[in-house]
Amino acid sequence: MALILTPNITDPDGFYDELLAAHEGLDKDQSDALTARLVLVLANHIGDRDLLRLALEAAK
Amino acid sequence: MVAVRYKTAFTLYPYKKVPEQTGTPVRHPVVIVGGGPVGLTLALDLGKKGTPALVLDDHEGAGLGSKAICFAKRTLDIAHRLGAAQPMIDKGVIWNVGRVFHGDDRLFSFDLQPEAGHRNPAFINLQQPYFERFLMDEIRRVQSQGAPIETRGRNRVIGLKTHADFVTLDIDTPDGPYQIEADYLVACDGARSAMRDMMGLSFDGRMFEDNFLIADVRMTADFPTERWFWFEPPFKDSGQSALLHKQPDDIWRIDFQLGWDIDRDQELQEDRIRARVDAMLSSQTGEVPDYELVWTSIYTFQCRRMKEFRHGRVFFAGDSAHQVSPFGARGANSGVQDAENLAWKLDHVIKGLAGEPLLDSYSQERGHGADENILNSSRATDFMTPKTQASRLFRDAVLNLAGRHPFARPMVNSGRLSVPCTYQGLPLISADALDGPAATRPGAACVDAPVGNGFLLDLLGHDFVLLVLGGSTPPDMPELRLVHIPDPTPELAVRYLGGNSGAIYLIRPDQHIAGRWPGIDARTIRVALDRALGKD
Numbered sequence: 001m002a003l004i005l006t007p008n009i010t011d012p013d014g015f016y017d018e019l020l021a022a023h024e025g026l027d028k029d030q031s032d033a034l035t036a037r038l039v040l041v042l043a044n045h046i047g048d049r050d051l052l053r054l055a056l057e058a059a060k
Numbered sequence: 061m062v063a064v065r066y067k068t069a070f071t072l073y074p075y076k077k078v079p080e081q082t083g084t085p086v087r088h089p090v091v092i093v094g095g096g097p098v099g100l101t102l103a104l105d106l107g108k109k110g111t112p113a114l115v116l117d118d119h120e121g122a123g124l125g126s127k128a129i130c131f132a133k134r135t136l137d138i139a140h141r142l143g144a145a146q147p148m149i150d151k152g153v154i155w156n157v158g159r160v161f162h163g164d165d166r167l168f169s170f171d172l173q174p175e176a177g178h179r180n181p182a183f184i185n186l187q188q189p190y191f192e193r194f195l196m197d198e199i200r201r202v203q204s205q206g207a208p209i210e211t212r213g214r215n216r217v218i219g220l221k222t223h224a225d226f227v228t229l230d231i232d233t234p235d236g237p238y239q240i241e242a243d244y245l246v247a248c249d250g251a252r253s254a255m256r257d258m259m260g261l262s263f264d265g266r267m268f269e270d271n272f273l274i275a276d277v278r279m280t281a282d283f284p285t286e287r288w289f290w291f292e293p294p295f296k297d298s299g300q301s302a303l304l305h306k307q308p309d310d311i312w313r314i315d316f317q318l319g320w321d322i323d324r325d326q327e328l329q330e331d332r333i334r335a336r337v338d339a340m341l342s343s344q345t346g347e348v349p350d351y352e353l354v355w356t357s358i359y360t361f362q363c364r365r366m367k368e369f370r371h372g373r374v375f376f377a378g379d380s381a382h383q384v385s386p387f388g389a390r391g392a393n394s395g396v397q398d399a400e401n402l403a404w405k406l407d408h409v410i411k412g413l414a415g416e417p418l419l420d421s422y423s424q425e426r427g428h429g430a431d432e433n434i435l436n437s438s439r440a441t442d443f444m445t446p447k448t449q450a451s452r453l454f455r456d457a458v459l460n461l462a463g464r465h466p467f468a469r470p471m472v473n474s475g476r477l478s479v480p481c482t483y484q485g486l487p488l489i490s491a492d493a494l495d496g497p498a499a500t501r502p503g504a505a506c507v508d509a510p511v512g513n514g515f516l517l518d519l520l521g522h523d524f525v526l527l528v529l530g531g532s533t534p535p536d537m538p539e540l541r542l543v544h545i546p547d548p549t550p551e552l553a554v555r556y557l558g559g560n561s562g563a564i565y566l567i568r569p570d571q572h573i574a575g576r577w578p579g580i581d582a583r584t585i586r587v588a589l590d591r592a593l594g595k596d
Contacts, residue, residue: 005465012470013439016454020442023450031450058465 003054062118062214062232069189072121072196075214081238088114089410091229091242093217093255095121097128097188098378098395099248100195104142105403107202107209109522111410114240115209116231118216122189125355126276129185129307130389134480134505135396136180137517141571144198145180148191152184153306158287160472162459164294168469169286172477177551178508179515183477185307188392220245220258220374227373244406246375248399253380259371265364265434268385268441269320273299273358275333278311279351283344289474291444291459295339301444301474302340311354314340317444324358361385363434363441369398369423377402382430384437387444387475394433397480398426404522404569408593418594421488429481436476443473480505483572487596490566490575490588496558506571509552511545516552517571519543524574524589525567529553532562535582540589568592 009015023031043052073095080086090106092099095117106113131148139145156173159166172182199209218237219230227245231238247255256263288304295302303315316336318327326332333356338348365382369375378395402422408414446452461468483489484503492502499507509516520527520543528534528544529552548557557563566574566588574592577584590596 005467007467007470009467009470013436013473013476016443016458016471016473017439019454020448020451023448026450028449031453059461 001048001051003051003058005058062216062234064119066119067124068119068121069124069187070121070193071213072193073115073117073211073213074120075212075234077233077235078212080240081233081235085228085239085241087226087241087243088112089243090114090246090406091116091227091240091244092246092248093117094248094250094378094380095119095192095196095211095213096123096248096250096378096395097191097195097392098399099246100192100199101138101142101396102246102248102377102399102403103209103211104144104195104199104202105400105522106407107199107207108142109403109407110208111407112208113210114242115211116215116217116229117211117213120213122192124189125357126274126307126311126313127188128191128389128392129187129305129313130393130477131184131186131191132389132393132478133178133180133182134478135393136184137505137508137571138396138400139195140180141517141522142195142198143202144194147194147197148186149180149184151190151194151308152186153285153308154181154184155285155287155306156182157284158289158474160462160474161288161290161293162463163290163292165463167459167463167472168466170469175551177510177549179517180508183389185305185313187307187309187311190308191392217254217258220255222259222372222374225373242373243410244373244375246377246402246406247380248377248395249380251379251383253376255374256366256376256380259374261366261371263364263366263383265362265383266438267362268360268445270441270445271318271320271322271324271327271358271360272386273316273318273327273333273336274356275314275316275337275353276307276311276355277314277337277351278309278354279341279349280310281312281341281345281349281351283312291474293340295336295343297336298340303474304340316340318358322358328356328358330356359386361441363438365427365430365434369426369430370419375402375419375422377426381426382434384433385441387440388433388437389475389478390433390437393478394426394429397429398422400570401426407569414593415595418488421486421594424486425483425488428483428486432481433478440473440475488568488574488592488594490591493575493577493580494558494560494563496560496563496576497555500556500565500573500576502573502575504573506567506573507555509555510549511552520567520571523569524592526585527556527565527567528562529556529565530560530562532564532579535564535580535585537582537585540585566592 103113299317377398
């Protein structure tokens, strides 16, 4: 299976809004920690090591 | 005396003394305060239906400056129904392509070119004074055929008193004050609405701490007819974002986002503006083209709305009722939709075809539209001007990825361009009984499609219509106008039937869909019609 790099999120503006709302009121360290936890949660959902490696490359 | 608050681009409704300035106050069915895009649309729509409309404005025409420049397809569809769209299209700049830059990088472009088979383009750029003039030209034309529309320039409302079933207005003119009465008053007098202040009504929301510089320049440059938007522009002193967009008459709209702590007077000095514009234009062409500064202005903006758009016999429409940031072209475009929504309801109530609850639905439906516009506008603004470290981090990550990966592009937000809102779920709209296309679900504005040598919207007109498509049998309802198309064009079938062999649509005078069914009897349609008239 290939890494999806075309638009795949329903209501992207709504998602973006929720993502930022989750960070509201946090200081930098808390915010970074939230991002790190979120990456791990999403990585676990994906599971596939090859896909995760592709995602790492895409983000670099 | 009526003081001049601003210069006008065109004289549209020169002051002329009328007999009722002396004697006892005359009662008018509908008085509209403000002869801008919203007030003139409302007057034209009412007048064409035969309901008298009197427009009062404290100036004699359209204010100077391009102001609103992007008019959306839905607005053009409304103007077309009212007979005023052709000169707008002829004069306007039709554009489809937008380009997004981040610093020196060209991230991506998008194409708004709608699917084929629509009369009107997705957008035209046209300076607001022209939009007002073309509406006024059509008002003059229908006046000459007896449409009951009256416009009075340099008539400033200086006092307002509400009663149970009418409103008294004190009006100042160059010949002194006089009084009139109105069964219904519609305040289309802009974001700083004097009517709203006179009634002591609040206008709450969120202020964005930012200043934007507008420079309209006239030049015969060889830039394409596209919307160019820069995040963190690479040219000198350009602020956090910049926009370049073409208007008619070789005029280009340039916007610079200057931030919050600026010296307004200093930034408005011509040499200062020219330095910015020079840097932007030369970054594209390598040299500074000859240009003339036509109009400059610094604005801040707010997203706010009145809680209710109806207060007894007084209605608020356009910027007087709700205000958004300019990103997304949701100001004038939503105001024109307010006018259209209110016109048929006032007309029905004044003619005795519906009761007062129909008028309450104006505030429900257009309040819903305002919320949607404020949400979109706030999101765009938050993306363009990240207020926290985290929001800047994600914004920059999205911009970074968008150049390489298409998935990030839908998250880039330099303004979500105005599309009409849907009234689904609100009281006048019947539940969806057809497993049909989402774009034409009940509550949506009718989507255009080719029919014969013309277009669907032309067949719908200004009244309730029953649209019967394909194999469905028209019910026996002589009281409703019927548009029966047994053999729809492929576009019409895709947009209105989906997988169904036939469908029946009940369509309101503002061309929003009130209900749809695969097939239906007259009794059920009467129930839906009553609901659409607020009689449910």
